[in-house]
Amino acid sequence: MSTDPTTARYSVEGLTALSESLLHEAGIEKAHARAMTARMIDGDLLGHRTHGLAFLPTYLDRIEGGHIGSGGELETLHDDGATAAWRANRLPGAWVMGEATDLLLDRITDRAVATVTVADCSHIGCLQSYLLPFTERGLLVTLTATNPGVASVAAPGGTRGVITSNPIAMGIPTRADPILIDQCTSVGSNALFEGYAVRGERLPGKWLVGADGIPTDDPTVLRADPPGTIQSLGQTDFGYKGFGFGLMSEALSIALPGYGRRSRPDRFGQGVFLQVLDPGRFAGSDTFLDEIDHLVGSVRDDPGAAGATIRLPGERALAARRQQIRDGVVIGAEVLARLTPRANRSSTPLPTPL
Template sequence: MRHPYADLVAHAAHLLAAAGLDGDKPTVVAERLVRADAMGHTTHGLALLPAYLRDIGSGAMTRSGEPAIVVDRPAAVVWDGRRLPGVWLTARAVDLAVARARDYGTCTVVIRRSHHIAALAAYLTAATDAGMMVVVASSDPAAAHVAPYGGKRALFTPDPVAIGIPTEGDPILIDISASITTAGLAARLTTAGRPLPGVWALDGEGRPTDAADVLSTDPRGSLLPIGGIDHGHKGYGLALWIEALTQGLSGWGRADGEAGWGGAVFVQVFDPELFAGGPAFRRQTEWLAENCRANPPIDPEKPVRLPGSKAAAGVARAQAEGLELFPGILEALVPWAERLGVAALDGRA
């Protein structure tokens, strides 16, 4: 069943507002969660809403107010997120960085002590629609799912990074992580009693495995970095970089004994107009885009596509025809709707 895009956003926003989020926070969070589902990131969309509502109720997510300003220079900003909704904080950080990049060419905003920020790809078009390139990265200093290459004890989170690159046509939207897979997918497969699609993890003794439940076993295992057993030093290096961007530049993280589900966030925006110029930038990126799409495919039935093209098509279809959610997502919201006094989505949940 396809549900109208706007109805899903409104329903999620009503739940968040009923739980206690103030101002524009419910709408901003709801829109980014639904957009994540439309883009295909179904473990990082509305599937997260029950956990967000739980944390609002317990006080683990701050309901109201603004981030505390730690540093505010023209092109470098540090916020203490005060456990405010990470989705809202990150969306505001991108908007601020876009505004300041128009004057300074680039602007970086880093956030410490944010709550979870969901799917990074959902923030990119706020910059690319303005003709700017954007980088968003995050880590959770309180969580550990990925061991350093050569080790067997989890130390890092999957540490995602997303990049939005404007072209003359649709933007390139890259969303990757330093690990082969996410903790969210591992949890979903564990619940379904299914293995990982490949040997993407280590068990508690450091042996390669496709078992999805390695993060809940005793001894606890870990997810493998990008590159896996043979070339995992690549993902290990990427994780070190992302942890330095998010926790090092924000000045708060694992070294402080951070606790509680949350995030450290890095946002950087570049305005090509203040470098070699927007047309020159897009001339180069459009050449790349055209030549990637024109590259002879290995399988003639599967032409080469650019990162973000499938996600953009998913959002366009969802907004025009409605969105089909991953099974169980709406059902998980029904108890929250009853508890918070919010009507179920057209009775179809």
């Protein structure tokens, strides 16, 4: 048992029991609480601590504020077999994504492409966590999600946030570990810069733009009035390309599902685009895997620059997941501290470190 609060590890079972219990006691249906918990813990397992159980206190606050629903129904706007468009009326994002995953795994059995869009679900969390059920079956999957209530990224040359960090993810099966891409289209997420601001640190580079339009390494400009914005991927020289990718996400996950910035929503809903493709119904699964495995091999064969470690997207996350399933999940002391008062009022105690 480690008593160092920065490296203390907890069992998945103990964390799961606590999270499910706190969510259910806050009014969330058990099936919804299970899905939310599984995805948060998977975020921690994959090493994305900002997208793991760190969300639980926030989610509990949002449930109390009425921003996360439970008990309503998914509304179908369109369904032609290959493509479904849902309106989720602020149901828990992780549960809605589980329903969408089940639907797509069923629909893809007799076609090459199946697609679901979701309007107005609550926060879905770590995108990477939704890719494995598809890649494990040899399927290629694309996922993008956006929060229309947050506007922290300006057009290149602009000073006003018009989109946000708009992540795009893709799971690519290989004959070994899948490639699990999950990245925002700005240089970093809102949470990344909030972390720098909380710690009182400057950024390593001029990754933000002040409200005056001038690039800056000061993370507090995002909290200023008027606020600054986050640079698009590519930064000052090539940010128009990152902004282009952000617009792609916006078209797929806001305009297509039909829930967006025009309705001036609060900060707690998301739109989602999820599409699965079966390589077996294009040029064939073996051909697909031959090509991808060749690409993976050429990356592995690269000796690399001096001192550099070459990794494929998802490689570090999958290694962290295996290690933490075996040894227990590292949960930050500050997350436990935020959960302690709630656990003390709950029927389920805080888990003890392993």
